[in-house]
Amino acid sequence: MNRNVNAIAARLSLRPPQRKSLEILDRVTEILPLRKHADLKAALEIIRSEYPGVTDFERAFPSLCFAIATGVGKTRLMGAFIAYLYLAHGMRNFFVLAPNLTIYDKLIADFTPGKRKYVFKGISEFAVVPPEIITGDNWESRGANLDLFGGVAINIFNISKLNSEAKGGKQLKMRSFRETLGESYFGHLAGKPDLVLIMDESHRYRGDAGVRALDELKPVLGLEVTATPFVEKGTKGAQPFKNVVFDYPLARAIDDGFVKIPAVVTRKDFRASDHSAEALERLKIEDGLGLHEQVKVHLATYSAESGRERVKPFVLIIARDTTHAAELKKLVEALYGGRYVGRVIQVDSTSKDEEVTRALLAVEHADEPTEIVIHVNMLKEGWDVTNLYTIIPLRAANARTLVEQSIGRGLRLPYGQRTGVLEVDRLNIVAHDKFQEIVDDARRSDSPVRLQTLVLDPEAVRKPLATVVSRPNYAPPDPQGPNYAREGAVVYSAAERIVAALVVDELHRLSGNPNLAPTSSALSNVSVQAQIVQAVKSRMTAQPVLPGIETGPDVSAIVAQMTQSLVMGMIDIPRIVVTPKGQVTAGFRPFTVDLTGVRPSNAADTLWVQRLDDGVGHQVVLSADQSGGEEARLEDYLVRHLIDFKDVDYMAHADLLYDLASQTVRHLKTYLSEDEVEPVLRQQGEALSRLIHGQMQAHYQEGADEGYEATVHRGWTELKPCAYTTAAGESPRDYRQAPPDLNRIGTYLFGGFGRCLYPVQKFDSNPERLLSVILDRDTERWFRPNNGQFQIRYRRGSDHPEYVPDFVAETASTLVMIEVKAANQLGDLEVKAKAEAAREWARHATEYTSQNGGKPWRYLVLAHDLLQENMSFDGLSKVAATV
Structure with missing residues (x-):
């Protein structure tokens, strides 16, 4: 190729x-x-x-x-x-x-x-x-x-x-x-x-x-x-x-997750024959707008929880003709007390002026007011927007035409990939009168949302798998296995390999003694070497499985050789435990809830939303939910949901919770009457509470009145073996060459490194492979760490999971942790939380290394689109993302 x-x-x-x-x-x-x-x-x-x-x-x-x-x-x-x-x-x-x-x-x-x-x-x-x-x-x-x-x-x-x-x-x-x-x-x-x-x-x-x-x-x-x-x-x-x-085809794109999930929407227990054409049309519009308001809340919540930019959704209404489009515009602007006045544009043969065209192309922008677009099939291809979430087709057409002409305009994903939140990943087609017809057509073998081909590679399917364990380069070969000698490595006899294993064990034991061996290089000191020799000889004498072996191998020589190999094949990662001093406080700061564009309203029925790709359906409640009982205060409809979050302590945050709830109630009252607010809170209180809680995360704070104390329990930690699954008998690929199928890069094993601390590694993406090329060329040594290597914890909601950076490298002047991220994910709250925890760890690690003659630690986040082989590591460091 x-x-x-x-x-x-x-x-x-x-x-x-x-x-x-x-x-x-x-x-x-x-x-x-x-x-x-x-x-x-x-x-x-x-x-x-x-x-x-x-x-x-x-x-x-x-x-x-x-x-x-x-x-x-x-x-x-x-x-x-x-x-x-x-x-x-x-x-x-x-x-x-x-x-x-x-x-x-x-x-x-x-x-x-x-x-x-x-x-x-x-x-x-x-x-x-x-x-x-x-x-x-x-x-x-x-x-x-x-x-x-x-x-x-x-x-x-x-x-x-x-x-x-x-x-x-x-x-x-x-x-x-x-x-x-x-x-x-x-x-x-x-x-x-x-x-x-x-x-x-x-x-x-x-x-x-x-x-x-x-x-x-x-x-x-x-x-x-x-x-x-x-x-x-x-x-x-x-x-x-x-x-x-x-x-x-479209079905493959849906299945592979490159576009939104199309779904058809109707009312639960609904029969179109019970309604006149005019009443049915109004119902579809009202239900579509009710669903639209819910989607707005879900998108705002996802933005708050992820830290990504907020997406403003809009509704597309497909009219029969120009006269019909004008009538629909008047109807929509008259609904809900004129809520959508100034937020509707009409696109047909009467609206070709430049101002309307510019507004149409700007609908994707969050600060542009348009929420409803009414058009008469004037635009087919080329309307390249990603925030169309609700389509209300009001033209007479068969099921296939409705689907094909509708979903093509709304399939693009606003974040470039699915988020895992169904409401953020779904395109809704409101088609009460065509619901069953569309569902039946979607189930046909030649349906555009189901028709797909899959070509299997017979050779790949038949290949057996095997587990490969990649040990750090300094580790001696398995005493029970064959003697795999690396280039330049000392070849040991069977007896010498047993001694080498004891030496490595003693070296690792000393990592827990920062006073004696504050760094791995301290293991080369004469006094430490003598102590290791004595400890190994004592263990050899004490173990009956090694009779007489103490007179064979040269223990001092093996200790010196193994120590040098470890020092040269190690990046010192201290084990640091940070503990607070004095009284510890944790909680959320007061803030103003951002409810821009959020205007939930009460509706009269429950919608039924059915996915077209897999046929799974579920109900979406738009009517008032009577569960949970009646509350004395409007704010309680929100607070009762907020206190269910694990990281919210009601006793510590009661004042804040009621303040945030009061802000939300005041917002609802700006466009709803007093009688309308309570039903909306009953109906959408949980969704609004998720939105509030998501925004609370950006205002979390914790601290200790006497600060924090960092204790180093180990000056350096051993590198752990890495276990990989790969095709049996398949040799590692040259890391400098991209594999034939980048979509399967996670299945390939790579080797041939010059400065990696492991003989083989795996990568999750091609940008990571490209970074390995740069690191192997421009740094002294590098590797991809395993779980437990750093013991860095970051905050994710009420949990504190472990964070493992993608790469660790050592240059002539610094030690660096490196994270590779998709450019569109750099603003995610979780990415920021990891970065904050990693930089705090690097600060304490630098304090320790500076006291022991070591190099300072840094943390870099690199956008994936920066990684090209012509980039130097110094150049990448200068353009690292500010997270």
Whole structure:
């Protein structure tokens, strides 16, 4: 496999389906010469020899379709294609086609350096000379200087605009002569020997006049990306593409957790036939908005508990036509005393002005007021938002059309991955009248939410597994096992190995005596060496299983050799116990509850929410819950839930709890009448209490009136053996090379290190492997610690679990604990809690090492997207995250 595939996949953090697509492109470029005016018949035979599903290019040039489910990342994949073709094959000219103005604007932004979703972030070659972006709006000025740039040129055009120009057989403006070029811009592009055409959402314009006109550009290759690899042809129905080279359907994306979980919603014990069309429509809207308000609370709670940015959800209502959309807007704004006035936008043929378009694209931003979008199917693809959580379809359509047209807009995950909180990971489709029809359709074998393929690797399935124990390099081989001699290691006889084991045991015993051996290097002192020799000889004499052996091996020599091996193969990690002095206090500080955007309301029924992927259903209570009894004070509906949390002591926090509850009640009264507040507290008191408790975590404090005292029980601790499960008989992989399947990197064993304190290690991610390359090159020694190596505890709610950093390394001047984190997780409260505990441990450890001639300790958190082999460890240290 081309090394550029591994590099690009790592730098862009490609998901498995994206990486697989890139691997296919890599293989295609190996077997198919990319040149203009290729023999299509011969090229098709070459492709079909490895990808038999491709039966026709359906273009005047070789063109392949990558069918990737919505929400998996098609735009990033297009960026990966361009980066690969440039880095691996030197291609510099690309023509990217968008189906409409929305996607056109989005693509320009995503290919522009400095933008939030810049697709080439991590490609160092483009950091120095970024690609030149030529668009349908600036080609006349910038395209003229195209050859002066000397780098990659990405042309981005809107097919809708090209179609309007080509209507009626007219000539494209690009075909008109340009004096600055000496030819037309079209001719200029057609003359490029390496032009690649990339078609986004290609199902939208397969037979359009603009695309037919572009056939004459004769690109060397066409790459199509779409989530819908078929076109509708009247009575013939959906006609699948004939050039699909890779298909990753929605069901796979749902199953793999790359998108939200789709669910259909109705009322419990509901019969649509009992209601008029108007009443049913209003019920769906009211229930959808009630569910929306609950989702807001869950998202706010998750933000408070995790420390991640808050997500503002919104509702999409799909109207029948423009008149219907206007009526719905009035209805929504009249509900709940005008709560949603100024928070609803209407998108249809009457609302194409720039202000509405900007508002639509800004709906994702937390500080933008829109909570309800009403549209008449004007936008299909390209509305790239992640915070759509509730869809209310009010157009007449069959179940499949409702699902396919609805869920595509709401599948993207706001945090890039599932959180494990169902309400945060779920997309709700409110369809009272179509509930059973949608559920039945989802259960069909050809349902888009169930249809998937799974290709097993027979060799991988049949491979037996084995347990491999990786002992630290200084440890002697197992006396009962074969004598595995490392390079440069002393080869011991069977008797000498028994002595070596006794020596190591004595060395470890001395780690618990910081007065005699405050550091591992102190073991080399003459007096300590003599004490170890004497202790080993005494044990040899006292054990009857070793008769006469004391006269054989040279104990002094073995002690000296084993001590040197331990000192050279050790990073001193002191065992520190921190205890408070004087009176200890712990609790929560007063604060103002953040209830921005949280406006729960009372509804009349219980909803039934059924997942479409696995068919599991459950009820969501919107009606008042009579359980728990009636409370004398409104605040008690919240306090009774708050005191159930294990870290909340009612006696110590009563005043604070009632203050927080009072703030919440006052907030409810700003938009609810006095009679409405109690039912809402009965109904959603538990959810509101979780939100309050989540925010309390950021205001926790503990202390001792006389400070803390750190006691060092061990100056250094032994390195523990690591047990790994791996394929039996499989040799460790070279740590400098990425494995073939990054999705399975946790199953591989890596070796070949020069400065690691263990012969083999495992990694949880490719960024960790990349860090090992840097550490092995730039530090004196490093390893991945085991549980119990540090005894660092951090606070997580009422628990204090152990924290083990990902790496430990020693440089010429410092000892470092290192944590590798996904860039989008750096703000998590748990990450911050770990960092706080680790830095406190490092402070006490440094105090100890400074008294004993050792190096200071540091703690670094590195974002995964910083890890590239060209980075030095010093360079990484300077850009470590502030957590």
